[in-house]
Amino acid sequence: MLKHTPLANSLSELDRRHLVHPVSSYRGHEARGVRVLTSAKGATVTDAEGRELIDGFAGLWCVNAGYGQESVIEAATRQMRELPYATGYFDLGAEAPIRLAAALADRAPGDLNHVYFTLGGSDAVDSTIRFVRYYWHAQGQPQRDQFISVASGYHGSSSMGAGLTALPIFHEGFGLPHEGQHKIASHDLYRNPLADDPQAVIDASVAELRAKIETIGAERVAAFYVEPIQGSGGVLVPPPGWIKAMREVCTEHGILFVADEVITAFGRTGPLFACEDEGIVPDLMTVAKGLTSGYVPMGAVLMSDAVYDVIADGAGAKAVGHGFTYSAHPVSAAVGLEVLALYEGGLLENGRAMGARLQAGLQGLMDHPLVGDVRGRGMLAAVELVTDKVAKTPVPASLNAATRLFDRAWDQGLVVRAFPQGVFGYAPPLCCTAAEIDAIVDRTRKVLDLTLEDP
Ligand code: PMP
Numbered sequence: 247m248l249k250h251t252p253l254a255n256s257l258s259e260l261d262r263r264h265l266v267h268p269v270s271s272y273r274g275h276e277a278r279g280v281r282v283l284t285s286a287k288g289a290t291v292t293d294a295e296g297r298e299l300i301d302g303f304a305g306l307w308c309v310n311a312g313y314g315q316e317s318v319i320e321a322a323t324r325q326m327r328e329l330p331y332a333t334g335y336f337d338l339g340a341e342a343p344i345r346l347a348a349a350l351a352d353r354a355p356g357d358l359n360h361v362y363f364t365l366g367g368s369d370a371v372d373s374t375i376r377f378v379r380y381y382w383h384a385q386g387q388p389q390r391d392q393f394i395s396v397a398s399g400y401h402g403s404s405s406m407g408a409g410l411t412a413l414p415i416f417h418e419g420f421g422l423p424h425e426g427q428h429k430i431a432s433h434d435l436y437r438n439p440l441a442d443d444p445q446a447v448i449d450a451s452v453a454e455l456r457a458k459i460e461t462i463g464a465e466r467v468a469a470f471y472v473e474p475i476q477g478s479g480g481v482l483v484p485p486p487g488w489i490k491a492m493r494e495v496c497t498e499h500g501i502l503f504v505a506d507e508v509i510t511a512f513g514r515t516g517p518l519f520a521c522e523d524e525g526i527v528p529d530l531m532t533v534a535k536g537l538t539s540g541y542v543p544m545g546a547v548l549m550s551d552a553v554y555d556v557i558a559d560g561a562g563a564k565a566v567g568h569g570f571t572y573s574a575h576p577v578s579a580a581v582g583l584e585v586l587a588l589y590e591g592g593l594l595e596n597g598r599a600m601g602a603r604l605q606a607g608l609q610g611l612m613d614h615p616l617v618g619d620v621r622g623r624g625m626l627a628a629v630e631l632v633t634d635k636v637a638k639t640p641v642p643a644s645l646n647a648a649t650r651l652f653d654r655a656w657d658q659g660l661v662v663r664a665f666p667q668g669v670f671g672y673a674p675p676l677c678c679t680a681a682e683i684d685a686i687v688d689r690t691r692k693v694l695d696l697t698l699e700d701p
Contacts, residue, residue: 286313310536312677325580334574342579356527360554363574367508367534368402370545384560395471398432398479433484444485469502474520477509481628489524512536515624544578597676607687631668641668660689
């Protein structure tokens with residue numbers, strides 16, 4: 247029987263009544279409601295009023311291959327028809343996830359040869375935490391239960407992952423972080439007095455990580471988590487060599503190094519994996535988003551031979567008690583294989599060319615009175631607004647102000663992420679044309695001009 251609910255006049259009203267959007271500015275922005283998209287093709291999305299916009303954020307940094315790719319749609323349809331589901335639990339499986347695991351292992355840095363599939367990034371991060379704990383238990387070191395991550399980092403929304411995340415709204419009201427979840431300062435360069443000397447920034451972070459490890463006790467630290475470029479913290483790019491230096495400290499102390507590539511993998515920064523640019527091999531890596539390019543959900547944990555061997559050996563005759571009903575989902579895997587073929591069939595190359603164009607175009611906005619910083623790599627970028635360029639004064643941080651910026655961009659036919667600290671985030675699909683990249687930059691300038699006139 248249906249509950250009697252009064253008829254809503256619009257989708258927006260139905261949404262307001264029934265669909266939960268935890269991160270929203272509705273409460274301070276009652277008049278607007280949700281914007282509804284109805285279709286998309288390439289890098290263009292169309293809203294319910296028929297307006298076309300360039301998606302400068304690839305959904306939520308995920309539609310790397312672009313919308314409406316027929317070969318992906320066909321691969322998913324074929325798989326649904328032939329075999330929509332086979333569990334990856336126990337000793338069962340299907341062809342597509344086996345082939346995708348092998349394809350990822352072939353391409354991943356170093357000996358990251360073993361793949362555990364998840365449904366997205368948060369459960370990939372959460373799975374690494376379970377694997378890391380299991381790894382240390384299996385080696386008779388259960389006291390290694392302390393975790394270190396980086397301020398401004400984002401590692402998903404599971405309880406443990408949100409604890410590693412270092413963005414205040416993910417902690418406040420949730421009793422986070424958990425005990426044993428430590429942070430070191432971010433490598434953010436923009437307001438860093440050492441920024442002119444990248445080696446000094448690296449040295450300071452190394453010293454802080456060493457001090458943190460010493461305070462906790464090296465024999466108690468299980469793992470260090472880091473994004474090659476921090477995404478949700480506002481696209482913060484570490485100086486070259488920073489990641490490698492952190493990796494070396496971890497290796498020295500036998501601490502597992504986990505690279506969270508949920509945003510950065512699959513061409514977002516240029517190569518298939520951003521760790522390739524850093525010249526490092528992590529012990530574990532998380533990916534999601536571009537893995538299936540948003541067509542269906544999927545994430546993955548990649549682990550090294552050494553980690554896998556310990557987990558497998560440590561289990562002995564026992565099963566490792568971890569798994570999801572939809573792990574290694576055949577339809578997601580079929581999409582993953584096809585998306586990978588598209589990346590390697592030209593999208594990575596186009597993404598690299600368009601990434602250079604995007605970075606150069608956005609750098610051109612540095613002459614604008616409201617722009618304090620432009621940063622990024624490849625098809626991942628940010629423009630930071632300030633009220634005073636010389637003093638680098640941040641705009642007052644608020645979700646409502648961000649919504650206003652987002653709306654202004656929308657009105658110019660551009661979808662971008664507007665972070666509460668007055669930062670525009672960019673992560674366009676890798677299929678963008680030069681004209682689309684130029685339009686992203688031009689429309690941003692228009693938004694900045696309007697904001698200068700009417701803050
Ligand atoms: N890690 C990183 C670095 C992320 O950016 C995200 C999502 N933005 C996640 C983990 C969580 O992924 P998901 O939203 O797919 O659960």
